[in-house]
Amino acid sequence: MKFLQSNESILFFILALLCIFLSFYNPQFYSIQNIHSILRSSSTVMIVAFGMTILLTSGEVDLSVGALMSFVTVIVMDVINISGSIALGLIAVFGFCLLIGLINGLVRTVLNVNSLIATLAMMLILQGSVYVYSMAAIYNTHLIPLFSFIGQGFFLNIPMPVVIMLIILPFFVVLLNFTRYGRYFSAIGSNPDAAKLSGINNNRYKVIGFVITSLLVGVSGVILASLMDTGQQGSAKGFELIVIAAVLLGGTSFMGGRGTIIGTILGILILKIIDNGIILMRIPQEFQLIVPGVILILAVYFDGIRRKNSD
Amino acid sequence: MALGEKIVININFKELKIESVSKSFPGVQALDNVSMKIASGKVHALMGENGAGKSTLIKILAGAYSKDSGDISFDENKLNIRNPNDSLNYGIKVVYQEISLISEFSVAENIFLDNFPTNNLGIINWNKLYKDTEELFNRIGFDLNPKSKISDLSISQQQMVEIAKAVFKNASLVIMDEPTSSLTPNEIDKLFTVIKNLKQNNIAILYVTHKIDEIFQIADEVTVLRDGQHISNKLISESSEETIIKDMVGRTVNATFERPVDISSAKTVMKVKQISSKNKINNVSFDLHEGEILGFFGLMGAGRTELAKAIFGYDKITEGYVEINNNNYKSFNTSTMVNNGVGYITEDRKGEGIVKDMNLRENMSLPSLKIFEDLFIINKKREKNAADDYIKKFSVKTPSSERLITLLSGGNQQKVLVSRWLIRELKIIILDEPTRGVDIGAKTEVLSLINDLAKEGLSVLLMTSEMNDLLSLSDRILVMADGKISKEFYRGNVNQEEIFKASVS
Amino acid sequence: MNNILRYLRKGELALFVIFLIVFVVFSFSSEYFFTLRNIMNVSGQMSIILIAAIGFSVLLIAGEVDISIGSLLAFVSIPLIETMNITGSVPLGIILCLVFGILIGLINGFFSVYLGVSSLIVTLGMLFILRGAVYLYTGQRAIPDELMSDFFFYIGNGKFMGTIPYAAIIGLVILLVFIFVMRNTSYGRKLYAVGGNQEVARLAGYNIKLLKLSAFVICSFLSSISAIILASRIGSANHVAGDLFEFQVVAAVVLGGVSLAGGIGSLTGAAIGVLILSVISNGLGLLNIDTQWQLVVNGVIIIIAVGFDELKRNRSL
Incomplete structure (x- = not known):
């Protein structure tokens, strides 16, 4: 079966070991509540990570996703509070995300600014302007049940964020593995000149990558706002780093050319279960910052070694 | 010879001898028993079509490739070139087509890049740096301000800096690979003046080029390679443009394909x-x-x-x-x-x-x-x-x-x-x-x-x-x-x- | 004056003009802006960013980057304050703080240079690790300076002859030293060469790895000095200190013309970049404009500065 590549089976194995270890250590690990909580917090990361996988595959990166997500929680809460309409809230969010994605993509392709710097700058701009938009957190005053359902509800006993993620997931698995666009993204990341000389419009697909990522941030941001029942300025701070660390851990290359959605999912589950384990084992929560830092460095280090061996 | 030991050689020599040097790559005989002599104080032109073996020969002299067989020697002293460093220590310097200078640095800094004149604290003695550069320029007939920034110079001036960098320490043989490919006629004249000055300093010059007219202006001798083989070696006074082209092109076309007669009437x-x-x-x-x-x-x-x-x-x-x-x-x-x-x-x-x-x-x-x-x-x-x-x-x-x-x-x-x-x-x-x-x-x-x-x-x-x-x-x-x-x-x-x-x- | 003008080369002169314009505009908009008190105030505040920006520029010039300096600021202030609190010795605290800074620089450099992991990733990971470690140690509470030494207080708050902040003097001395080192020593020139064209530097026989490692150490070391001044000003080791600090520094340095591609830029330029951003934030503050606008301004400035740099380079190709 080609579906699980060797790298993914290693991740799967690590994941299984973690689960077995934790369930022995603390049987609570397998409680429905705990599993729901792991899956719920994984879903928001996964949704954004689908876009980040595409971007990294095409050799780009977006550091502004965390700041954008915080901004989205504020916008969606505010607009629904004012208008009383979820539809209007969503339109505002996705319109805004579309705009930010376009700007990121155009600064990258037209001004030719390294995407790391371009999106870092966008991160600063969003972080500042969200406070300009509103200094205080925005609380849910509309109390529309459907809105709370998005993040907190269940469908067939599955948390809604997971349902949303599962609806989006197949689209990206198919996109990356079975359509020509998936091939284009990896060709652009692996050898941009060869891609261009094969008649691919590299810049167009790069812009599309940035836009898709921003729109997915919109989805995750709405879920987060519903979960917290607030729109908060710093609610997704540091989110970009967790997403990137997970995608790289999943086997997508920082140098472009290779991306896997399944690997990304496994990477996120591993990080989230470690997070969960840290709580279950009563290890200080601060390790939730330290562990992804260490894992990020190691994952890229091993990626480098893997590349050297395959050359 | 122990590793790391510096090879000390006498740079005074009459000629650099290349004897029966061969080199093959999978499927290709790049050099086949090539011999030639490059005399000190002379300009020796090396000519040939693409694939004739010129660049292979340069790379062997520069230590980038190792030869399969044959000898390279200064007069009677055989050279043991195992890597680019050995070659540099023998005073063999290559000036490649691509400029490799630090463009943010001054001319003098680039020339003394591997050995800035400093005091004990590592502080650069700028006066000495500029004076030494000036002296070097006078010796080889350069007309360039040592303080100019590389990125402000023309291509030909940058090329001169490359040459100066190559010759400022113990140069015996300077190899120039298509040095005029990006120069204007005026700049080429300047380059030739410099080459003449190098000759007077008893440096041997291997001048690799496609441009036939140039070698009549600057070279003393010309060697033609074709398909990895040595074809001819003549004094420049004894050769003509026609004979050189004949030597370079040489063979007759062996596989001519049948083509439809009149293609131009097609749409x-x-x-x-x-x-x-x-x-x-x-x-x-x-x-x-x-x-x-x-x-x-x-x-x-x-x-x-x-x-x-x-x-x-x-x-x-x-x-x-x-x-x-x-x-x-x-x-x-x-x-x-x-x-x-x-x-x-x-x-x-x-x-x-x-x-x-x-x-x-x-x-x-x-x-x-x-x-x-x-x-x-x-x-x-x-x-x-x-x-x-x-x-x-x-x-x-x-x-x-x-x-x-x-x-x-x-x-x-x-x-x-x-x-x-x-x-x-x-x-x-x-x-x-x-x-x-x-x-x-x-x-x-x-x-x-x-x-x-x-x-x-x-x-x-x-x-x-x-x-x-x-x-x-x-x-x-x-x-x-x-x-x-x-x-x-x-x-x-x-x-x-x-x-x-x-x-x- | 002529000498000064020659010293500020063309690009830097343009920056200096921008600075003057900003200065004049604010002088007219706020009566407090152009007062000795305010100017001295700004010079003290900016020295924290300036000193770190010097180290950051040295590292960028050598062709590498360190975005963990914000977390480092919070991290190294812990040994500083804790040592002072426990031993009662300010010098010991400072030494330990600097030693930790150097160690972190060595670790960043080791992973980037010797293990070949992109320095951006290494220091991104380090950013997490150090901040996590700070939260872990402090339990997310500031550790107050209990020694209350006058000497330590004066580092960040004292003024020479009652007017010039010591912090500004420290910043200026470090700036002048490093301007000299980068311009006039073979070590400084080698850093430029390594960042500018690594292949040429290799051919010139430089020890590229060691040179780069030293630049990592300089960056962390100078950031630790910033940490000492900051700790003195706020009188504690604060777990959120240095949040977004790395981005402020990147903005200032890139604005000052130090290229992310390595080998290009000067410390004079970087210092002017710091000056401009500090004056803008001070001026905006005096005009009662939301401080969050600073972030927006910084972001826009980065895009413009880097985009302009790219356009310039593409045109010269």
Whole structure:
């Protein structure tokens, strides 16, 4: 079966070991509540990570996703509070995300600014302007049940964020593995000149990558706002780093050319279960910052070694 | 000799002797028993077509390649060149075509890059730095301000800095690889003055060039290589432009293909009208007919690859247009051309051709994925069948179409890249140096493939510096020099020497 | 004056003009802006960013980057304050703080240079690790300076002759030293060469790895000095200190013309970049404009500065 590549089976194995270890250590690990909580917090990361996988595959990166997500929680809460309409809230969010994605993509392709710097700058701009938009957190005053359902509800006993993620997931698995666009993204990341000389419009697909990522941030941001029942300025701070660390851990290359959605999912589950384990084992929560830092460095280090061996 | 020990040699020598040096690469004998002598205080020109073995010889002297057999010696002292450092210690300095200087630094800083004059605290003595540079410049006749920043200098001035950097310490032999390729006539004069000064300092100079007229101005002796063999060695006073060209071109064309007699009455498939680009191309026009093989000849730097890339939409054109399928394109990109049935095979297979993270099948289908789609989804079975067809057709040596492209040999990778375009409906193919790095046996195979394709109605733009390929295949030959088309030849009315002359004009 | 003008080369002169314009505009908009008190105030505040920016520029010039300096600021202030609190010795605290800074620089450099992991990733990971470690140690509470030494207080708050902040003097001395080192020592020139064209530097026989490692150490070391001044000003080791600090520094340095591609730029330029951003934030503050606008301004400035740099380079190709 080609579906699980060797790298993914290693991740799967690590994941299984973690689960077995934790369930022995603390049987609570397998409680429905705990599993729901792991899956719920994984879903928001996964949704954004689908876009980040595409971007990294095409050799780009977006550091502004965390700041954008915080901004989205504020916008969606505010607009629904004012208008009383979820539809209007969503339109505002996705319109805004579309705009930010376009700007990121155009600064990258037209001004030719390294995407790391371009999106870092966008991160600063969003972080500042969200406070300009509103200094205080925005609380849910509309109390529309459907809105709370998005993040907190269940469908067939599955948390809604997971349902949303599962609806989006197949689209990206198919996109990356079975359509020509998936091939284009990896060709652009692996050898941009060869891609261009094969008649691919590299810049167009790069812009599309940035836009898709921003729109997915919109989805995750709405879920987060519903979960917290607030729109908060710093609610997704540091989110970009967790997403990137997970995608790289999943086997997508920082140098472009290779991306896997399944690997990304496994990477996120591993990080989230470690997070969960840290709580279950009563290890200080601060390790939730330290562990992804260490894992990020190691994952890229091993990626480098893997590349050297395959050359 | 212990490792790390500095080789101390006497730089005073009468001549550098190269005796029976051979070097082979898989499938190619790059140098075959080549001998020559380079006298100190003389300029020795080394000439030959592309692939004659000049660069292999330079790289052996520079320590970048190791020779298979033969000897290199200063007078009677044999040299033991194992790596670039050894070569530098013997005083062998190469000035390459590409400038390799720190562009933010001053002239003096670049020359003394490996040994800044400093006090005990590591603080640079700027006065000494500039004075030493000035002294060096006086000795070799440079006229340059040591304090100027490299990025403010012209190319020729930068080249002079390269030369100064090469000779400021114990230089015995200075090798100049196409030093005038990017210089204006005025700058060339300056360079020659410098070379004459180097001669007076008893430095031997190996001057590698394509440009025949130059060697009559500057060289004392000329050696011609062809197909890795030493052909002739004459004093410059005893040779003429005609004899040198004859020596360089030499052989008669061995595999001439049958071509349809009158191609020009076939319909025009592409019109290129007065196009220019930022990348060298200057007012180029031509028509391409159905089934025609249109050859482009030009020396290194003449603008062949740049022309190919401009036509294909990789580089933007600044003036003119390309007409294809009754559409005029002034501003277009590669996907415009691909959609119009144009394909491109690069000379830089590794850098611009293969996608190394992909397997053979994915590399082959990259520009043609649309034809394998069933409603957005790629039909892998059809894709694989198509790949298998071409693996069979070109007998690509691979266990399956799923093998990673990087695991294939260069020749087989090239076959995959050709298949990449044949898999789809194609009207025009642009081939940039299709036989570069291909061994003699496979070469004929590639050439007859091109001939067959053209017979089936495909139009071919053949960019090459291989005279042999050009003459045996082309229906028409356009010679390029300095980004322009300098002359046009028709099949049956061609003369190698004239082509060569047109390309150096 | 002529000498000064020659010293500020063309690009830097343009920056200096921008600075003057900003200065004049604010002087007219706020009566407090152009007062000795405010100017001295700004010079003290900016020295924290300036000193770190010097180290950051040295590292960028050598062709590498360190985005963990914000977390480092919080991290190294812990040994500083804790040592002072426990031993009662200010010098010991400072030494330990600097030693930790150097160690972190060595670790960053080791992973980037010797193990070949992109320095951006290494220091991104380090950014997490250090901040996590700070939260872990402090329990997310500031550790107050209990020693209350006058000497330590004066580092960040004292003024020479009652007017010039000591912090500004420290910053200026470090700036002048490093301007000299980068311009006039073979070590400084080698860093430029390594960042500018690594292949040429290799051919010139430089020990590229060691040179780059030293630049990592300089960056962390100088950031630790910033940490000492900051700790003195706020009187504690604060777990959120240095949040977004790395981005402020990147903005200033890139604005000052130090290229992310390595080998290009000067410390004079970087210092002017710091000056401009500090004056803008001070001026905006005096005009009662939301401080969050600073972030927006910084972001826009980065895009413009880097985009302009790219356009310039593409044109010269």
